[in-house]
Amino acid sequence: MNESADNSNPESARRQWQGVPSAGFTDWLAELDISLAVTTYQVGKLLLVGRDTQGEMAISSRSFRRAMGVWTDGDIMWLATAYQVWQFASQFDHKARRAGYDRLFVPRTAYTTGDLDLHDIAVDAAGQPVFVATLFNCLATVSHTQSFAETWRPPFITTLTSEDRCHLNGVAMVEGRAKFATLCHVSDTSRGWKQHRMHGGQLWSIDDSEPVVTGLSMPHSPRWHNGRLWLLNSGVGYLGYVDLALGKFEPVAFVPGYARGLAFVDHYAIVGLSKPREQNRFGGLALDDELAAHNMAPYAGLAVIDTTSGQIVHTLEFTGSIAELYDVAVLRGVRRPIALGLSPDELRYNVWAEADGNRRHWRRTPRK
Template sequence: MSSLYQLWRFENALEPGQIHQGYDALYVPQVGYITGDLDIHDLVLQRELNNTQKLVFVNTLFSCLATVSETHSFIPLWQPPFISKLAAEDRCHLNGLALQDGKSKYVTVISQSDVAEGWRDKRVDGGCVIDVENNEVILTGLSMPHSPRWYRDKLWLLNSGRGEFGYADLERGVFEPVTFCPGYQRGLAFHGDFTVVGISRPRHNKTFSGLPLDEQLQAKNAEPRCGLLVIDLRSGDVVHSLRLEGVVEELYDVAVLPGIRRPMAIGFRTDEIRRVITIGASEI
């Protein structure tokens, strides 16, 4: 999980079948890194040749994929072919990252710009998908794309500026919309024949104004909302939804925790974190 200037790995402190105050999972921050404010977006665990895992994250500020370092803020791993310099300028607003066969394979960007914050002028139709392995742009014409995910031999993603959940037809190089979502989409997770999409209320600033999503909502006489949508992949229908109201107006990502019904997490400001202690395998 990323915060403003940190990355944290949470571990479930409960054993299988154990319950804590009615919760069947208790996530505790276990390992952290101070990265500085990199505007980190998607995070993945990439499988390495020695059967280990490497944390790879989207470093949006520097327009690159990166990993953590024991001595520095980050280590650059890859950058889009049109980016000419590693600079803290958020040139293309690189945001989404998808694994395929355990490797970083596809990313989404808001535009192919190579100047500081150049993506802001291309929000309507400048978005694209890049094949990381081949260093090639494979899909263009998107509006604020996010959350690419490889699932059941398809590349799914959110065309957020138009409110569309769909998939990329890689042979034809086109995006195929499946479901309209009444909100600004970020976050996509799959389970069986269903997907969970996170939607947000737009911020009242230039980043979210003037997008095709506004026209779509108006045409459907709908208001943007914050919450979760469960979509049946077989029909494209929204079969369940959850609205979040109050202070929470935005979501960035969603995750499915199979077999867990009621999880909880504890933070640094609680007394509880002082008393949740787990013991690893003894080497005595």
């Protein structure tokens, strides 16, 4: 595994971690011509997983405090962080191409939101970001004059308040519109959801402002794929889909870890996994019994699931300091992506422009 240096955080050299792929993982990336964006808020990283010119897995990492939801179409990327929402744009760069990269993402726009406990982020048909402001129990978008603009709130939340009453965490987009959301319990009191982690979770219809599925355990990452709504019943450890007519969750595959982050390519689901720990909200759930029943050890990383068989066909395990992930997104047609971080020299001494019909890039040497 090759890992690019991360110069955007002076502590990065002290943080040791490694990505360990299963035998066929990198070949699978090549077969589908994809790479992956993965976030870990625990160590504050955006990880870009691809393959180098020799066909080996390569991971580029950049530091962003509390990196959470990530969305990309391969040219634009949005990232939710501790108190900002970042938009990246893909830039043409001869030096990056000579080094073997085929996509360079540069942070172009930052919206300062303050601490909203941002979770999922997506983009609507108009190109506007839609994100989950979990602390404020609502869906929202960016504002040029305020920290955020609320777009939807569950009707049982009586006021806009920074109390994380229901732990709203996930949003599913359908044809460019926010259509479904996941939450951990119907509660209108501060952190009232925490006493109902086992069976209080629900999937809600945003159009109807009504629950679609109840009795879930800490559900996350609702996603619409090939005409079907999928989600992670995280507290039990299952990937599954929702029978919208019956209002029922249908489990498809058990995954060995606390599942958050879900993306699809063809008939494969890519699930992000974290290690459950007794001292946080991941411990003491039915997931513990399910792991024992399946005789499986939890890990932090990715599980690739063939949704036609329900089998885990590939894995990427993170060892060392990375124990928790949040989100994963697919970059189609991208072999090896890289991103600039927030290093002052990277941002100051790289300049791009379009002039006379050509794209140009200047990389200057920092002054002594």
